Amino acid sequence: xxxxxxxxxxxxxxxxxxxxxxxxxxxxxxxxxxxxxxxxxxxxxxxxxxxxxxxxxxxxxxxxxxxxxxxxxxxxxxxxxxxxxxxxxxxxxxxxxxxxxxxxxxxxxxxxxxxxxxxxxxxxxxxxxxxxxxxxxxxxxxxxxxxxxxxxxxxxxxxxxxxxxxxxxxxxxxxxxxxxxxxxxxxxxxxxxxxxxxxxxxxxxxxxxxxxxxxxxxxxxxxxxxxxxxxxxxxxxxxxxxxxxxxxxxxxx
Numbered sequence: 001x002x003x004x005x006x007x008x009x010x011x012x013x014x015x016x017x018x019x020x021x022x023x024x025x026x027x028x029x030x031x032x033x034x035x036x037x038x039x040x041x042x043x044x045x046x047x048x049x050x051x052x053x054x055x056x057x058x059x060x061x062x063x064x065x066x067x068x069x070x071x072x073x074x075x076x077x078x079x080x081x082x083x084x085x086x087x088x089x090x091x092x093x094x095x096x097x098x099x100x101x102x103x104x105x106x107x108x109x110x111x112x113x114x115x116x117x118x119x120x121x122x123x124x125x126x127x128x129x130x131x132x133x134x135x136x137x138x139x140x141x142x143x144x145x146x147x148x149x150x151x152x153x154x155x156x157x158x159x160x161x162x163x164x165x166x167x168x169x170x171x172x173x174x175x176x177x178x179x180x181x182x183x184x185x186x187x188x189x190x191x192x193x194x195x196x197x198x199x200x201x202x203x204x205x206x207x208x209x210x211x212x213x214x215x216x217x218x219x220x221x222x223x224x225x226x227x228x229x230x231x232x233x234x235x236x237x238x239x240x241x242x243x244x245x246x247x248x249x250x251x252x253x
Contacts (some may be wrong), residue, residue, distance in 0.1 A: 002029030003249045009215075010181060010190040012037040012197045014171075017067060021191070028249070029197040033187065034138050035177045037200035040068050043143065045163040046076070052138055052163050053082055059161075060135040064110075064147060065120060067100035069140050072166040074104035084108065085138055091127070094118030095240050118239040124152030130156035140165035144196055146220075149182055168196045175204035182208045188252075189233060191244070193217045195224035202228045215251075 009025055010033045011018050018034065025032050034050035043049060053076055056062070062084075064070050077084065080175055084105050092110035095118065101110050112130065114122030135152055139162045150162045154213040181187060182205055192198050198221060202209045215234035216222045222235045234251050 001028075005029035006030070006253055007188045007252055008033065008186055010035060010187050011190060012201060014038070014040070015192075017197050021244070023131055024241070024245050026249075028245070032188045033181055033185070035174060035181065036171045037174045037178075037197045037204065038194070040171050041167040042072075043167055045164075048075075048163045049076060049140065049165055050080060051138075052161055053077055056082065056088060056138070058136060059088055059090055059138045061089050061122070061137045061158075063137055063139045063153075064097050064101065065093045065123070065139075065141060065145065065151070066105060066249065067097050068142065068168075069165050070097060070100035070104050074139075076165070089218045091123060093120065098128040105230050107111075116177050118155055119220060120146060120149040120152070123149060124156075127153060127156060132156040134159065137161070140164070141164050142196075144166045168194075170200045170203065174200060178204040179206075179208070182212070187212070189213050189215045189248070190230075191215045191217075192221050192225060197221075198228050198230065202230075215244060215248060217241075 007030045009030045012035060014036045022032050035252060036180050042236040067069045074075045089111040090108060090214055092100055092113040093100055094113060098110040098113055101108060112126055114126045117124055135158050136158045139150055141162060143164050150160050153160050192214055210229040211231050212234045216225050216237045218239040225232050234247045236247055
């Protein structure tokens with residue numbers, strides 16, 4: 001019998017980002033329900049991002065905190081007809097973001113990422129091994145990003161330009177889909193990869209969200225889920241898709 005045989009798991013990531021998780025869960029025997037809860041949209045005003053990308057060669061580091069940021073920057077560079085300068089070093093918050101860098105920027109890989117603790121705090125620590133004094137850092141982020149990374153790099157005397165690269169919005173139709181699933185179908189766990197997804201789920205599900213069993217990637221998402229009244233059963237360790245799958249196997253065992 002497969003480890004997740006008969007389990008019903010709701011995946012809330014965007015389909016293009018959730019494919020590896022959905023395939024892995026299905027291979028383990030789970031019945032996977034997909035409801036993307038959040039969408040990535042361009043910034044209300046793209047001028048600051050365009051200006052920063054137009055002078056990209058003047059930066060020492062381009063720092064990515066999510067695959068969404070990688071995708072947003074890659075799309076905007078293509079629109080502007082700007083290529084990624086070879087001398088600009090790339091930093092990634094974790095393996096998933098590093099994979100996005102490889103996929104979107106041919107021939108490039110992350111020059112720095114945390115050895116563990118795949119979140120802003122871990123990337124701040126990873127940069128302590130580099131001399132950032134006077135170095136120029138471009139940090140493209142979501143409109144809902146925490147200021148932890150920017151503050152941490154500035155404390156290391158880096159010159160940080162933080163610009164909005166994309167907006168996180170609720171996916172169309174998410175409320176109706178979530179409501180129907182929670183009302184009509186049994187769900188063993190709901191997976192979350194960001195606080196934004198938790199917020200969108202609660203907005204979509206209303207009172208039905210309270211006590212829903214959750215599996216999350218990362219302690220920040222875990223905190224958001226608990227604060228929202230979800231019952232956090234699984235916190236991925238490490239904070240990756242593989243870490244989540246390993247923890248799910250142990251939980252259901």
